[in-house]
Amino acid sequence: MMPISRLLVWLRGLMPASVALLLIIAAHLPLGIDAALLPAFGVIAVYYWTVNTPSAMPAGVAFLIGLVADVLGGTPLGLSALILVLLQYATLSQRRALAGRPFVVAWFGFVLLATATMALIWFGASLYHLVLFDPAAVGLKLLITLATYPLLAELFGWLGRRLALPGEA
Numbered sequence: 001m002m003p004i005s006r007l008l009v010w011l012r013g014l015m016p017a018s019v020a021l022l023l024i025i026a027a028h029l030p031l032g033i034d035a036a037l038l039p040a041f042g043v044i045a046v047y048y049w050t051v052n053t054p055s056a057m058p059a060g061v062a063f064l065i066g067l068v069a070d071v072l073g074g075t076p077l078g079l080s081a082l083i084l085v086l087l088q089y090a091t092l093s094q095r096r097a098l099a100g101r102p103f104v105v106a107w108f109g110f111v112l113l114a115t116a117t118m119a120l121i122w123f124g125a126s127l128y129h130l131v132l133f134d135p136a137a138v139g140l141k142l143l144i145t146l147a148t149y150p151l152l153a154e155l156f157g158w159l160g161r162r163l164a165l166p167g168e169a
Contacts, residue, residue, distance in 0.1 A: 008163060011163055012160070013056060015056070016045060016049040016056040016057055016156070017057075017064065020041060020042055020045030020046070020049075023041035023045070024041050024065065024069050024072060025068070028073065035073065036137060036140070037140070037141075039144050039149075039152070040114070040117075040118065040142075040145045041152075042066060042068075042080065042084055043084070043114050043117050043118070043145060044110075044114075044145060044152050044153075045057075045152075045156070046062045046084050046087050046088050046091070047087060047091050047110050047114065048110075048149075048152070048156050050087075050092050050095065051091060051095055051098045051099050051109070052099065052156075052160065053160065054092055054095060059088050062087065063081045063082075063085050064081075066078075066084035067080070067081040069081075069084075075121065076124065076129075079121065079124045079128065083117055083121055083124065084117075086120070087113060090113055090116075091109075091113060094109060094113075097109070107153075110146070114145055115142060118141065118142045118145070121138070122135060
């Protein structure tokens with residue numbers, strides 16, 4: 001294998017986690033945008049890459065993405081990490097029904113799993129703090145996440161194709 005090919009393989013392996021982490025970090029920068037009004041970037045990234053390139057989104061990477069989201073978002077440490085690992089597992093178990101299908105099938109799968117994921121995060125945070133948080137806030141974030149998925153799926157697909165080796169694309 002040529003050195004440039006090795007570099008591309010290495011970059012392609014790092015890209016899904018790197019992009020997810022950059023989006024999560026950017027969502028929490030003090031830019032005057034309320035993070036509650038931004039999509040759940042970690043949920044989108046874990047689902048998309050588990051369906052399309054599962055080797056790029058193992059459970060450890062999903063856990064790391066969730067941990068960073070917990071630290072930056074102020075959710076109980078480990079909550080998003082655990083739930084993103086569960087999302088990765090659930091998505092992987094349904095990959096055969098989702099991968100290679102028309103986009104609307106993958107999007108429908110995302111709607112179901114993202115809804116369950118966001119509900120678990122809401123429930124876990126409410127249980128941890130012993131306060132029933134307003135479900136409307138998580139519902140709004142869910143709707144924003146669902147509406148944003150097609151755009152980010154296109155971006156992730158484009159990035160994956162840009163870093164694909166000849167014969168992979």
